[in-house]
Amino acid sequence: MEQTMPSWLKKRAFLSPNRIAVKTTNEEITFKELFIKAEEIGKKLGALGIEKGSHVGILAHNSLDFVIFLHALLGIGAKVVFLNTKLTEKELSFQLENSKVSILITDDKLFKTSITGIQKASFSEVKKLEKSNLSFQEEVSLSDVATIMYTSGTTGNPKGVVQTYGNHWWSATGSSLNLGLHDNDRWLLAVPLFHISGFSILMRSVIYGMTVILHEKFEAERVQHGIFHEGVTIISCVTAMLQKMLEHLHEPYPDTFRCLLLGGGPAPLPILEKCKEANIPVYQTYGMTETSSQIVTLSPEDALTKLGSAGKVLFPAQLKIKSENHHEAGEIVVKGPNVTKGYLYNEEATNKAIIDGWLHTGDMGYVDEDGYLYVLDRRSDLIISGGENVYPAEIESVLLSHPAVKEAGVTGQDDERWGKVPAAFLVMAHSIEESELRSFCQKRLASFKIPANFYFVDELTRNASNKLVRRKLFSLLEDQRNED
Ligand code: ATP
Ligand code: MG
Structure with a gap:
Protein backbone atom coordinates (compact mmCIF):
# COMPACT_ATOMS: atom_id res chain seq x y z
CA MET A 1 0.00 0.00 0.00
CA ASP A 377 39.30 5.18 -2.62
CA ARG A 378 37.26 5.06 -5.78
CA ARG A 379 37.57 1.77 -7.63
CA SER A 380 38.21 3.60 -10.90
CA ASP A 381 41.17 5.47 -9.39
CA LEU A 382 42.86 2.38 -8.01
CA ILE A 383 46.41 1.92 -9.31
CA ILE A 384 47.54 -1.66 -9.77
CA SER A 385 51.32 -1.64 -9.65
CA GLY A 386 53.13 -4.93 -10.08
CA GLY A 387 50.05 -6.74 -8.77
CA GLU A 388 49.77 -4.55 -5.66
CA ASN A 389 46.73 -2.34 -5.03
CA VAL A 390 47.77 1.28 -4.55
CA TYR A 391 45.22 3.77 -3.28
CA PRO A 392 45.91 7.36 -4.40
CA ALA A 393 44.14 8.82 -1.34
CA GLU A 394 46.66 7.20 1.01
CA ILE A 395 49.60 8.71 -0.86
CA GLU A 396 47.88 12.10 -1.10
CA SER A 397 47.29 12.04 2.63
CA VAL A 398 51.01 11.49 3.29
CA LEU A 399 52.03 14.21 0.83
CA LEU A 400 49.57 16.65 2.40
CA SER A 401 51.12 16.11 5.80
CA HIS A 402 54.30 17.80 4.48
CA PRO A 403 54.14 21.49 5.40
CA ALA A 404 55.36 22.62 1.96
CA VAL A 405 52.53 20.82 0.15
CA LYS A 406 49.28 22.71 -0.34
CA GLU A 407 47.36 20.33 -2.59
CA ALA A 408 48.16 16.83 -3.81
CA GLY A 409 46.69 14.57 -6.49
CA VAL A 410 47.96 11.10 -7.33
CA THR A 411 47.18 8.98 -10.37
CA GLY A 412 48.66 6.04 -12.26
CA GLN A 413 51.28 6.40 -14.93
CA ASP A 414 52.15 3.69 -17.46
CA ASP A 415 55.30 1.78 -16.65
CA GLU A 416 56.96 -0.98 -18.64
CA ARG A 417 58.04 -2.98 -15.64
CA TRP A 418 55.16 -2.56 -13.17
CA GLY A 419 52.23 -1.83 -15.49
CA LYS A 420 51.38 1.32 -13.59
CA VAL A 421 53.22 3.41 -11.04
CA PRO A 422 51.88 6.30 -8.98
CA ALA A 423 52.63 9.85 -10.11
CA ALA A 424 52.06 12.87 -7.87
CA PHE A 425 50.81 16.28 -8.92
CA LEU A 426 51.52 18.94 -6.35
CA VAL A 427 50.57 22.53 -5.69
CA MET A 428 53.23 23.80 -3.32
CA ALA A 429 52.97 26.36 -0.53
CA HIS A 430 56.70 26.91 -1.06
CA SER A 431 59.12 25.04 -3.25
CA ILE A 432 61.42 22.32 -1.91
CA GLU A 433 63.72 19.79 -3.52
CA GLU A 434 62.11 16.70 -5.00
CA SER A 435 64.64 14.58 -3.11
CA GLU A 436 63.28 15.89 0.19
CA LEU A 437 59.74 14.90 -0.78
CA ARG A 438 60.96 11.50 -1.86
CA SER A 439 62.70 10.79 1.42
CA PHE A 440 59.65 12.09 3.32
CA CYS A 441 57.55 9.51 1.46
CA GLN A 442 60.15 6.77 1.95
CA LYS A 443 59.75 7.08 5.71
CA ARG A 444 55.98 6.76 5.52
CA LEU A 445 55.08 4.56 2.56
CA ALA A 446 56.01 1.14 1.20
CA SER A 447 58.37 1.46 -1.77
CA PHE A 448 55.74 0.57 -4.41
CA LYS A 449 53.58 3.46 -3.17
CA ILE A 450 56.25 6.13 -3.56
CA PRO A 451 55.45 8.32 -6.55
CA ALA A 452 57.73 7.62 -9.50
CA ASN A 453 57.39 11.24 -10.57
CA PHE A 454 56.51 14.48 -8.87
CA TYR A 455 54.95 17.14 -11.07
CA PHE A 456 54.70 20.68 -9.73
CA VAL A 457 51.65 22.50 -11.05
CA ASP A 458 49.69 25.70 -10.36
CA GLU A 459 46.40 23.99 -9.69
CA LEU A 460 44.85 20.54 -9.77
CA THR A 461 42.00 19.38 -12.01
CA ARG A 462 38.76 19.83 -10.09
CA ASN A 463 35.09 19.59 -11.03
CA ALA A 464 32.24 22.01 -10.27
CA SER A 465 32.01 20.52 -6.77
CA ASN A 466 35.69 21.28 -6.25
CA LYS A 467 36.48 17.57 -6.13
CA LEU A 468 39.79 16.32 -7.41
CA VAL A 469 39.41 14.69 -10.84
CA ARG A 470 42.37 12.35 -10.94
CA ARG A 471 41.66 10.96 -14.39
CA LYS A 472 42.44 14.42 -15.80
CA LEU A 473 45.65 15.16 -13.90
CA PHE A 474 47.93 14.28 -16.81
CA SER A 475 46.16 16.79 -19.03
CA LEU A 476 47.76 19.47 -16.82
CA LEU A 477 51.11 18.61 -18.37
CA GLU A 478 49.74 19.03 -21.87
CA ASP A 479 48.25 22.39 -20.88
CA GLN A 480 51.61 23.43 -19.47
CA ARG A 481 53.39 22.33 -22.65
CA ASN A 482 50.93 24.27 -24.79
CA GLU A 483 51.56 27.37 -22.72
CA ASP A 484 55.35 27.09 -23.08
P1 ATP B 1 30.34 10.82 -9.82
O1 ATP B 1 29.44 9.81 -9.17
O2 ATP B 1 29.65 11.54 -10.92
O3 ATP B 1 31.68 10.29 -10.18
P2 ATP B 1 30.83 11.82 -7.14
O4 ATP B 1 30.82 10.38 -6.77
O5 ATP B 1 32.01 12.63 -6.73
O6 ATP B 1 30.62 11.98 -8.72
P3 ATP B 1 29.00 12.71 -5.11
O7 ATP B 1 27.75 11.97 -4.96
O8 ATP B 1 28.97 14.19 -4.91
O9 ATP B 1 29.52 12.50 -6.58
O10 ATP B 1 30.11 12.17 -4.14
C1 ATP B 1 30.05 10.95 -3.46
C2 ATP B 1 31.42 10.32 -3.39
O11 ATP B 1 32.30 11.09 -2.55
C3 ATP B 1 31.44 8.95 -2.77
O12 ATP B 1 31.01 7.94 -3.66
C4 ATP B 1 32.92 8.81 -2.38
O13 ATP B 1 33.72 8.47 -3.49
C5 ATP B 1 33.26 10.22 -1.95
N1 ATP B 1 33.17 10.27 -0.48
C6 ATP B 1 32.14 10.69 0.27
N2 ATP B 1 32.42 10.57 1.58
C7 ATP B 1 33.66 10.04 1.67
C8 ATP B 1 34.52 9.67 2.75
N3 ATP B 1 34.17 9.81 4.01
N4 ATP B 1 35.73 9.16 2.44
C9 ATP B 1 36.11 9.00 1.18
N5 ATP B 1 35.35 9.33 0.12
C10 ATP B 1 34.15 9.84 0.35
MG1 MG C 1 29.53 8.88 -7.40
Missing part, protein backbone atom coordinates in the same frame (compact mmCIF):
# COMPACT_ATOMS: atom_id res chain seq x y z
CA GLU A 2 1.14 3.49 -0.79
CA GLN A 3 2.49 5.27 2.28
CA THR A 4 1.56 8.91 2.62
CA MET A 5 2.37 11.66 5.08
CA PRO A 6 1.02 15.15 5.55
CA SER A 7 2.91 17.69 3.44
CA TRP A 8 6.07 18.39 5.45
CA LEU A 9 6.31 22.17 5.70
CA LYS A 10 2.60 22.54 6.35
CA LYS A 11 2.79 19.98 9.14
CA ARG A 12 5.87 21.62 10.65
CA ALA A 13 4.20 25.05 10.56
CA PHE A 14 1.27 23.48 12.40
CA LEU A 15 3.43 21.74 15.02
CA SER A 16 5.93 24.50 15.79
CA PRO A 17 4.76 27.69 14.09
CA ASN A 18 6.87 30.13 16.10
CA ARG A 19 10.16 28.32 16.04
CA ILE A 20 12.86 29.89 13.85
CA ALA A 21 13.22 27.87 10.66
CA VAL A 22 16.02 29.78 8.94
CA LYS A 23 18.33 32.53 10.10
CA THR A 24 20.64 34.38 7.72
CA THR A 25 22.98 37.27 8.52
CA ASN A 26 20.20 39.83 8.46
CA GLU A 27 16.91 37.94 8.37
CA GLU A 28 15.13 35.22 10.26
CA ILE A 29 11.90 33.44 9.56
CA THR A 30 9.66 31.14 11.60
CA PHE A 31 8.19 27.92 10.23
CA LYS A 32 4.79 29.56 10.01
CA GLU A 33 6.15 32.53 8.05
CA LEU A 34 8.13 30.18 5.83
CA PHE A 35 5.00 28.20 5.06
CA ILE A 36 2.98 31.33 4.25
CA LYS A 37 5.70 32.63 1.94
CA ALA A 38 6.27 29.28 0.24
CA GLU A 39 2.54 28.85 -0.32
CA GLU A 40 2.32 32.27 -1.93
CA ILE A 41 5.32 31.60 -4.19
CA GLY A 42 3.80 28.22 -5.06
CA LYS A 43 0.67 29.95 -6.35
CA LYS A 44 2.79 32.35 -8.39
CA LEU A 45 4.82 29.49 -9.85
CA GLY A 46 1.48 28.03 -10.94
CA ALA A 47 1.02 31.12 -13.11
CA LEU A 48 4.05 29.97 -15.13
CA GLY A 49 2.34 26.70 -15.95
CA ILE A 50 4.18 24.69 -13.33
CA GLU A 51 2.03 21.96 -11.81
CA LYS A 52 2.27 18.71 -9.92
CA GLY A 53 4.85 16.50 -11.60
CA SER A 54 6.59 19.29 -13.59
CA HIS A 55 10.36 19.02 -13.80
CA VAL A 56 11.61 22.42 -12.68
CA GLY A 57 15.29 23.37 -12.79
CA ILE A 58 16.63 25.60 -10.07
CA LEU A 59 19.90 27.48 -10.20
CA ALA A 60 20.76 29.69 -7.26
CA HIS A 61 23.31 30.58 -4.63
CA ASN A 62 22.37 29.94 -1.00
CA SER A 63 19.81 32.49 0.20
CA LEU A 64 16.55 32.65 2.11
CA ASP A 65 14.72 33.02 -1.20
CA PHE A 66 16.28 29.79 -2.44
CA VAL A 67 14.88 28.04 0.64
CA ILE A 68 11.42 29.56 0.10
CA PHE A 69 11.39 28.60 -3.59
CA LEU A 70 12.46 25.05 -2.82
CA HIS A 71 9.65 24.61 -0.32
CA ALA A 72 7.24 26.23 -2.75
CA LEU A 73 8.18 23.83 -5.55
CA LEU A 74 7.99 20.79 -3.30
CA GLY A 75 4.74 22.06 -1.81
CA ILE A 76 3.01 22.17 -5.20
CA GLY A 77 4.35 18.75 -6.09
CA ALA A 78 6.92 19.80 -8.70
CA LYS A 79 10.08 17.72 -9.07
CA VAL A 80 13.06 19.91 -8.36
CA VAL A 81 16.10 19.50 -10.60
CA PHE A 82 19.11 21.01 -8.82
CA LEU A 83 21.83 22.70 -10.84
CA ASN A 84 25.32 23.53 -9.68
CA THR A 85 26.13 27.26 -9.97
CA LYS A 86 29.67 26.47 -11.10
CA LEU A 87 28.63 24.53 -14.21
CA THR A 88 29.56 25.85 -17.64
CA GLU A 89 26.76 26.68 -20.07
CA LYS A 90 27.44 23.44 -21.91
CA GLU A 91 27.19 21.39 -18.74
CA LEU A 92 24.00 23.20 -17.74
CA SER A 93 22.42 22.52 -21.14
CA PHE A 94 23.26 18.85 -20.85
CA GLN A 95 21.64 18.49 -17.43
CA LEU A 96 18.57 20.56 -18.36
CA GLU A 97 17.96 18.53 -21.51
CA ASN A 98 18.81 15.25 -19.87
CA SER A 99 16.30 15.84 -17.09
CA LYS A 100 13.60 17.19 -19.45
CA VAL A 101 13.20 20.37 -17.45
CA SER A 102 10.25 22.49 -18.60
CA ILE A 103 11.38 25.72 -16.97
CA LEU A 104 14.41 27.05 -15.16
CA ILE A 105 14.08 29.25 -12.08
CA THR A 106 17.17 31.22 -11.13
CA ASP A 107 18.14 33.75 -8.52
CA ASP A 108 18.42 37.30 -9.82
CA LYS A 109 22.21 37.24 -10.05
CA LEU A 110 22.35 34.14 -12.23
CA PHE A 111 19.41 35.04 -14.44
CA LYS A 112 21.36 36.81 -17.18
CA THR A 113 24.48 34.71 -17.21
CA SER A 114 23.12 31.21 -16.85
CA ILE A 115 21.85 29.95 -20.19
CA THR A 116 19.70 30.81 -23.18
CA GLY A 117 17.14 28.88 -25.23
CA ILE A 118 14.95 27.68 -22.38
CA GLN A 119 11.97 29.24 -20.62
CA LYS A 120 13.29 30.80 -17.45
CA ALA A 121 12.22 33.14 -14.70
CA SER A 122 14.13 34.87 -11.94
CA PHE A 123 13.05 34.96 -8.30
CA SER A 124 12.06 38.65 -8.68
CA GLU A 125 10.00 37.97 -11.77
CA VAL A 126 8.11 35.17 -10.07
CA LYS A 127 7.39 37.38 -7.07
CA LYS A 128 5.74 39.94 -9.38
CA LEU A 129 3.34 37.42 -10.93
CA GLU A 130 -0.36 37.14 -10.09
CA LYS A 131 -1.24 34.19 -7.90
CA SER A 132 -2.82 31.17 -9.58
CA ASN A 133 -5.19 28.91 -7.68
CA LEU A 134 -2.59 26.14 -7.39
CA SER A 135 -2.47 25.07 -3.77
CA PHE A 136 -0.08 23.17 -1.55
CA GLN A 137 -0.49 19.41 -1.57
CA GLU A 138 -2.11 18.03 1.54
CA GLU A 139 -0.11 14.81 1.42
CA VAL A 140 3.09 13.45 0.01
CA SER A 141 3.63 9.86 -0.89
CA LEU A 142 6.94 8.46 0.28
CA SER A 143 7.47 6.89 -3.14
CA ASP A 144 6.94 10.21 -4.97
CA VAL A 145 9.98 11.79 -6.55
CA ALA A 146 10.92 14.99 -4.71
CA THR A 147 14.25 15.94 -6.23
CA ILE A 148 16.68 15.10 -8.98
CA MET A 149 20.28 15.80 -8.25
CA TYR A 150 23.27 15.21 -10.51
CA THR A 151 26.35 13.46 -9.17
CA SER A 152 29.52 15.52 -9.15
CA GLY A 153 30.96 13.92 -12.28
CA THR A 154 34.19 12.88 -10.62
CA THR A 155 34.43 9.49 -12.30
CA GLY A 156 32.60 10.27 -15.55
CA ASN A 157 29.62 12.25 -16.76
CA PRO A 158 27.28 13.40 -13.98
CA LYS A 159 24.22 11.17 -13.59
CA GLY A 160 20.79 12.39 -12.49
CA VAL A 161 19.94 10.74 -9.19
CA VAL A 162 16.24 10.36 -8.45
CA GLN A 163 15.45 11.06 -4.79
CA THR A 164 12.02 10.35 -3.32
CA TYR A 165 10.35 11.79 -0.23
CA GLY A 166 11.00 8.45 1.41
CA ASN A 167 14.73 8.73 0.64
CA HIS A 168 14.90 12.16 2.30
CA TRP A 169 12.72 11.08 5.23
CA TRP A 170 14.89 8.08 6.01
CA SER A 171 18.08 10.01 5.50
CA ALA A 172 16.98 12.61 8.07
CA THR A 173 15.73 9.91 10.42
CA GLY A 174 18.91 7.85 10.12
CA SER A 175 21.01 10.91 10.91
CA SER A 176 19.08 11.77 14.06
CA LEU A 177 19.09 8.19 15.31
CA ASN A 178 22.87 8.49 15.33
CA LEU A 179 23.59 12.12 16.21
CA GLY A 180 20.54 12.60 18.41
CA LEU A 181 18.37 15.65 18.40
CA HIS A 182 18.87 18.32 21.03
CA ASP A 183 16.38 21.06 21.89
CA ASN A 184 18.92 23.76 21.17
CA ASP A 185 20.22 22.32 17.89
CA ARG A 186 21.13 24.82 15.20
CA TRP A 187 22.69 23.37 12.07
CA LEU A 188 24.99 25.67 10.15
CA LEU A 189 24.49 25.36 6.40
CA ALA A 190 27.51 26.80 4.59
CA VAL A 191 27.74 24.12 1.89
CA PRO A 192 25.73 24.55 -1.33
CA LEU A 193 22.00 23.98 -1.05
CA PHE A 194 22.07 22.40 -4.50
CA HIS A 195 24.18 19.52 -3.19
CA ILE A 196 22.78 16.76 -1.05
CA SER A 197 25.04 17.95 1.78
CA GLY A 198 23.13 21.26 1.89
CA PHE A 199 19.65 20.16 0.87
CA SER A 200 19.63 17.34 3.43
CA ILE A 201 20.07 19.95 6.19
CA LEU A 202 16.96 21.72 4.93
CA MET A 203 15.01 18.46 5.02
CA ARG A 204 16.23 17.75 8.57
CA SER A 205 15.19 21.26 9.57
CA VAL A 206 11.60 20.77 8.49
CA ILE A 207 11.36 17.19 9.74
CA TYR A 208 12.99 17.87 13.14
CA GLY A 209 11.70 21.44 13.61
CA MET A 210 15.28 22.67 13.82
CA THR A 211 16.77 26.08 13.04
CA VAL A 212 19.15 26.35 10.11
CA ILE A 213 21.80 29.07 10.21
CA LEU A 214 22.21 29.77 6.51
CA HIS A 215 25.37 31.24 5.03
CA GLU A 216 25.50 32.36 1.43
CA LYS A 217 28.93 30.83 1.10
CA PHE A 218 31.60 29.40 3.31
CA GLU A 219 33.70 31.99 5.13
CA ALA A 220 35.80 30.71 8.02
CA GLU A 221 35.44 33.87 10.15
CA ARG A 222 31.67 33.85 9.83
CA VAL A 223 31.53 30.19 10.72
CA GLN A 224 33.60 30.89 13.84
CA HIS A 225 31.20 33.68 14.71
CA GLY A 226 28.24 31.32 14.32
CA ILE A 227 29.85 28.74 16.59
CA PHE A 228 30.99 31.20 19.27
CA HIS A 229 28.09 33.66 19.26
CA GLU A 230 25.03 32.26 17.50
CA GLY A 231 24.66 28.93 19.23
CA VAL A 232 25.55 26.74 16.25
CA THR A 233 25.63 23.14 17.52
CA ILE A 234 26.29 21.23 14.27
CA ILE A 235 27.99 22.05 10.98
CA SER A 236 28.42 20.04 7.79
CA CYS A 237 31.88 20.40 6.26
CA VAL A 238 34.22 19.14 3.60
CA THR A 239 37.95 18.86 4.27
CA ALA A 240 38.89 22.15 2.58
CA MET A 241 36.45 24.01 4.88
CA LEU A 242 37.77 22.29 7.97
CA GLN A 243 41.34 23.22 7.02
CA LYS A 244 40.38 26.89 6.85
CA MET A 245 38.49 26.65 10.14
CA LEU A 246 41.60 25.25 11.80
CA GLU A 247 43.65 28.19 10.50
CA HIS A 248 41.20 30.59 12.14
CA LEU A 249 40.83 28.78 15.43
CA HIS A 250 42.56 30.66 18.26
CA GLU A 251 40.67 29.33 21.27
CA PRO A 252 38.80 26.09 21.89
CA TYR A 253 35.25 25.85 20.58
CA PRO A 254 32.51 26.23 23.20
CA ASP A 255 30.81 23.10 24.56
CA THR A 256 27.60 24.07 22.79
CA PHE A 257 29.25 23.05 19.51
CA ARG A 258 28.71 19.31 19.47
CA CYS A 259 29.29 18.01 15.97
CA LEU A 260 31.33 18.75 12.91
CA LEU A 261 30.07 16.37 10.27
CA LEU A 262 32.91 15.82 7.81
CA GLY A 263 32.21 14.15 4.50
CA GLY A 264 32.21 14.39 0.74
CA GLY A 265 35.67 12.97 0.24
CA PRO A 266 38.65 11.42 1.95
CA ALA A 267 39.72 13.02 5.22
CA PRO A 268 43.51 13.06 5.50
CA LEU A 269 44.70 11.66 8.84
CA PRO A 270 46.94 14.64 9.73
CA ILE A 271 43.87 16.88 9.73
CA LEU A 272 41.88 14.48 11.88
CA GLU A 273 44.78 14.37 14.31
CA LYS A 274 44.91 18.16 14.49
CA CYS A 275 41.19 18.18 15.27
CA LYS A 276 41.72 15.62 17.99
CA GLU A 277 44.37 17.87 19.57
CA ALA A 278 42.08 20.90 19.32
CA ASN A 279 39.20 18.93 20.83
CA ILE A 280 36.97 19.48 17.82
CA PRO A 281 34.09 16.98 17.73
CA VAL A 282 34.65 15.65 14.20
CA TYR A 283 32.31 12.94 12.95
CA GLN A 284 33.58 11.45 9.76
CA THR A 285 30.81 10.45 7.45
CA TYR A 286 30.46 8.65 4.16
CA GLY A 287 27.67 9.16 1.72
CA MET A 288 26.83 10.21 -1.78
CA THR A 289 24.10 11.78 -3.87
CA GLU A 290 22.66 8.27 -4.36
CA THR A 291 22.22 7.74 -0.59
CA SER A 292 20.57 11.14 -0.04
CA SER A 293 23.54 12.16 2.18
CA GLN A 294 25.11 10.17 5.06
CA ILE A 295 24.79 6.41 5.11
CA VAL A 296 27.76 5.67 7.37
CA THR A 297 28.82 7.93 10.23
CA LEU A 298 31.24 7.62 13.09
CA SER A 299 29.16 7.97 16.22
CA PRO A 300 30.21 10.22 19.11
CA GLU A 301 31.61 7.56 21.43
CA ASP A 302 33.96 6.14 18.81
CA ALA A 303 35.30 9.30 17.22
CA LEU A 304 38.64 9.09 18.99
CA THR A 305 39.25 5.36 19.08
CA LYS A 306 38.48 4.77 15.40
CA LEU A 307 40.25 7.75 13.89
CA GLY A 308 40.17 7.53 10.11
CA SER A 309 37.07 5.35 9.97
CA ALA A 310 33.83 6.61 8.45
CA GLY A 311 31.96 4.72 11.19
CA LYS A 312 29.14 2.20 11.22
CA VAL A 313 26.32 2.05 8.74
CA LEU A 314 23.32 4.02 10.06
CA PHE A 315 20.31 2.31 11.62
CA PRO A 316 17.99 2.12 8.58
CA ALA A 317 20.69 0.91 6.18
CA GLN A 318 22.96 -2.06 5.46
CA LEU A 319 26.46 -2.34 4.08
CA LYS A 320 28.59 -5.10 2.61
CA ILE A 321 32.02 -5.30 1.10
CA LYS A 322 32.13 -7.17 -2.15
CA SER A 323 35.47 -8.88 -2.16
CA GLU A 324 36.75 -12.24 -3.20
CA ASN A 325 38.19 -12.98 0.19
CA HIS A 326 36.36 -12.30 3.39
CA HIS A 327 37.87 -9.39 5.37
CA GLU A 328 39.68 -8.01 2.36
CA ALA A 329 39.13 -4.65 0.76
CA GLY A 330 36.50 -4.56 -1.95
CA GLU A 331 33.68 -2.51 -3.37
CA ILE A 332 31.32 -0.93 -0.85
CA VAL A 333 27.71 -1.91 -1.54
CA VAL A 334 24.79 -0.45 0.40
CA LYS A 335 21.07 -0.89 0.79
CA GLY A 336 18.44 1.10 2.62
CA PRO A 337 15.35 3.29 2.37
CA ASN A 338 17.54 6.37 1.83
CA VAL A 339 19.12 4.84 -1.27
CA THR A 340 17.93 6.01 -4.69
CA LYS A 341 15.68 3.94 -6.94
CA GLY A 342 18.05 4.78 -9.78
CA TYR A 343 19.31 7.28 -12.30
CA LEU A 344 16.91 9.44 -14.28
CA TYR A 345 16.21 8.13 -17.81
CA ASN A 346 19.27 5.92 -17.57
CA GLU A 347 18.26 2.32 -17.15
CA GLU A 348 21.68 1.06 -18.17
CA ALA A 349 23.48 2.95 -15.38
CA THR A 350 20.73 2.00 -12.92
CA ASN A 351 20.96 -1.69 -13.72
CA LYS A 352 24.71 -1.57 -13.47
CA ALA A 353 24.68 0.14 -10.07
CA ILE A 354 21.68 -1.44 -8.37
CA ILE A 355 21.72 -5.21 -8.27
CA ASP A 356 19.18 -7.11 -6.14
CA GLY A 357 18.42 -3.90 -4.26
CA TRP A 358 22.08 -3.23 -3.40
CA LEU A 359 23.75 -0.06 -4.67
CA HIS A 360 27.28 -0.60 -5.92
CA THR A 361 29.01 2.61 -4.88
CA GLY A 362 32.16 2.35 -6.99
CA ASP A 363 34.13 3.04 -3.81
CA MET A 364 36.61 0.63 -2.27
CA GLY A 365 36.84 0.02 1.43
CA TYR A 366 37.00 -2.53 4.20
CA VAL A 367 35.17 -3.18 7.44
CA ASP A 368 37.18 -3.97 10.58
CA GLU A 369 36.32 -6.71 13.04
CA ASP A 370 34.09 -4.32 15.01
CA GLY A 371 32.04 -3.33 11.95
CA TYR A 372 33.65 0.05 11.21
CA LEU A 373 34.02 1.10 7.61
CA TYR A 374 37.27 2.46 6.24
CA VAL A 375 36.88 4.06 2.82
CA LEU A 376 39.99 3.59 0.72
